[in-house]
Amino acid sequence: MSDQGLILVTGATGFVGKWTVLELLRAGHRVRGTVRSLGRSEEVRATLLGELGQGPLDRLELVEADLLDDKGWAAAMQGVATVMHIATAIRADEPKDQSLVIRPALEGTQRVFRFANDAGIKRIIMTSSIATVGYGHGQTSGRRVYDETYFTNLDNMRWTWAYCIGKTKAEQFSWDFAKQHGIGLTTVHPGAIIGPALDKDASISLQLVSGLLNGSTPAMPSNGFSIIDVRDVAALHLAALDKPETVGQRYLATAEYVPFPEVGNILRAAHPEWNVTSKTVPDWIIKLIASFGGPARQIINDIGNEKVFDGSKGEKLLGRKFISAKDSILATADSVIRLGMVKQKTT
Template sequence: MQSGLVLVTGASGFVGKWTVLELLRAGFSVRGTVRSDLKAEAVRAAVHEHLGADAVGRLSFVQTDLMHNAGWLEAMDGVSAVAHVAAQIVGIEPKDPHEVVGPALEGTERVLRHAIAAGVRRIVMTSSIATVAYGHGHETGKRTYTEEHFTNLEAMKYTWAYCTGKTKAERRAWEMAKTDDLELTTIHPGAIMGPALDEDTSISLGLVGAILEGRVKARPSNGFSLIDVRDVAAMHVAALRKPETAGHRYLAAGDYVPFPEVAEILREAYPDREISRKDVPDWVIKLVARFVGGSARQIINDIGNEKHFDRSKGEALLGRPFISGKEALLASAESLISLGLVKKATA
């Protein structure tokens, strides 16, 4: 597929906006799903700034909600493919997991069901490394995962809502693809960094902002497999252009960077900022996760071990190496500062 109308769900999100941009840049027309006119206007503004008025002319919107049927028939009308990017991501583990699991699982079912009804067979879906690297008995040391690994929720010692929702949603998507003859490709990002287009960023960039502002007082030992948002968007476009990617999963996870190294990269680039050098012991994170929850619950499975991901298949899809973790981090920080989304450094 080299052209046509592509539906992008969650078009106003961090990954969604970049996916819209890259699809338009590649010559596609795009219809985005948004939850309000205000969100649609923000996407239009980003497209106009980066691609100009002609690209805006190939962009349209429909208001929808992953948890409701209204608007989805209209959204699917006349489209040749769907990039299902929309997701509910929270920084603090919710008391009710359904707040995250519902939009992931039910939302995916709703999108695919309406695509099937409209005769749309080509789906590229944003999944996550959360659906890959958990429930395999890996508690210490270094291990590398490939597209062949699939998270086993039943074997996880500590579950969290995002992992549960994403894993159930992807499994359901593959079931529906098999039953209804869909041409499904899934993209699996790690921690997504890279330049923000406006103030509507992401949890990951919020962490970078918190480090730059000195609000992160102590650093956990665990790390992240980083990926630049521009690579994630480019992988969606590449998958849509290559029919042979249907039926495949692609990992979008590059350099593994420990949290203390993240802080040091930012300190070196911004020496005028008060970035903490204190480390928090692993046992403290485990204690907090077990009895308090919160954000600690979301990283406890990564304390004491390194999860690396085979990048060969993803880089082959792009036809080039991933943007480095350091470059993605610094692009995140630079954009947050230039957009005025972090406080100025104190004198």
Template sequence: MRSGQVLVTGASGFVGKWTVVELLRAGFTVRASVRSEDKAEAVRQAVTHQLGEDILYRLSFVKLNLMHDPGWTRAMLRIDAVIHAAGVVLSGGPDNPQRVIGPAVEGSERVLRFATLAGVKRIILTSSVAAVGYGHGSVRGVQHFTADDFTDIDAVRRPAAAVTGATMAERGAWAYARQEGLALTTIHPGHILGKGLDSDVSPSLQLIGWLLDGSRPKVPDIGVSVVDVRDVAALLVAALHQPATIGQRYLAASDYVSFAHMGFILAAAFPDWPVGLEVLPDWRIRLQAAFGGPMRGFINDLGHEKHYDRSKAEALLAGPLISGREAIVAAARSLIQFGLVSSRTTVESPAGGN
């Protein structure tokens, strides 16, 4: 598929905005799903800043809600493909897991159901490595996962909303696609960082903010597999171009980076910022997680170092993924640029980075 009209759900999100930009850059017409006119204007501004105003004639908007049916029938009219980029990203474990699980599972089902009713066959689903790397036993240490690995939520010792939601949504999507004959591809990002297009960035960048401004000077002795948001958007669009991606899963994660190493990267790139570098012992994390809050989301990763095979993603993009270091530095620069973090010292131009 080299042209046509694509519906992008969650178009005002961190991934969604970049996906809209990359689709327009590639020559597609985009119908962008948003929750309000304010969100639509933010997408227009992001597109204009990247591509200029002349491209806006290929961009339109529709107001949709993942949890409600109204509007979806009209939204699917004359659509050639759907990129489902919408979801709920929280900085810590939610008080109510259904805040994440509900939109992930029910939202994906609603997208597929209305696409089927409209005769839309081509679907690109944004999932997560959370649907890949959990429930594989109590093996500690370095683990390697490929696109053939699936999370077993029944075997996850401490179920997390993000893991449960992503896994159930993907499992349901593949079952529905087989039943209805849909041409489905799933993209599984790691921890999404990189350059923000405006101040409405993902909570996934909050970790960088905590480290950069020293508000969380002590970090867990764990890490994440990082991916740059620009690579995620590029993969979503590349999947439309390549029919061979139908029926395939792609893991989008460049480098595993420990939180301590993130701190060293930020301290080197932003020497005037009070970057937190102290590592918390595991027992402190377990204690804090027992009372909820941000640490709850990390409990399943203690003692594990998860690496995800990026070879299929790099083959699809015909080149390497952006490095974890570059994604981290770009995220920090965005937080500074949009005034989302503040330093106790005078900030000079960041050293290093690309």
């Protein structure tokens, strides 16, 4: 590995951020991670210590910086060669006040890019989402395959949700800003991110699995989603860092498209001791509920159609296939059970 200089990772306490910091340290890089509160730094260090031992942690610095506050960002950027902007706000529900999600995504990205540019940083690798790719294209039924050439059209969507709005506007801003200021930008677009939790402070996306194990998901929608393992998301960030040809490119981080009921089938076969539901919710009920807002609003655009995201470009970058959806589901289940994140059911 050649010396890539100091790498700043925003959102070092997050699921993707923590895995990315881990893999950067494992690869020998010097890393500075941002946390919203330094009070969280010791738990991050403790988690990484358990995975890496003390030696690599000597190359890690954690600093306080909030996406919605200028304080701390100028200092965070000092001496940095590359920014990996991963931090964002993710919620399981659809808030009545959409700014709770949109502001960290859009204003946070604007703040990170502005301070990076002020510090003379010319390389940014950003975690985006499939939400910025496959929506607003008129698909209401059937199967359609999306690749990196698609950009979500918010103006053509009947149903928008806060995360989609925030991430789409953030990406639009990022490409415009990067072009204007000569910044080498790469964006990574994950699907539903699951995979092994490093500690109990993991993403709400793991509820796709843990909710079926603990019964908090009593019935499933029939639609599916493109799964990606968090380890592959981190690997794409490192691959972009090491390969200059990734500048100016978008990469979908998506393995197989998996219907939600198939997730249940995989879990029931591997963990018969858990009472995993096989019940599904009719599409018309989800559409009715979603019309009033709430969590169902986040999936209404996927009901009745099959959005497939072609991850072959990302696999080519890694030089291998992504971790399979089944292996990711099982790794997620094993970790949430081992860490006590789900309560044991009796049969």
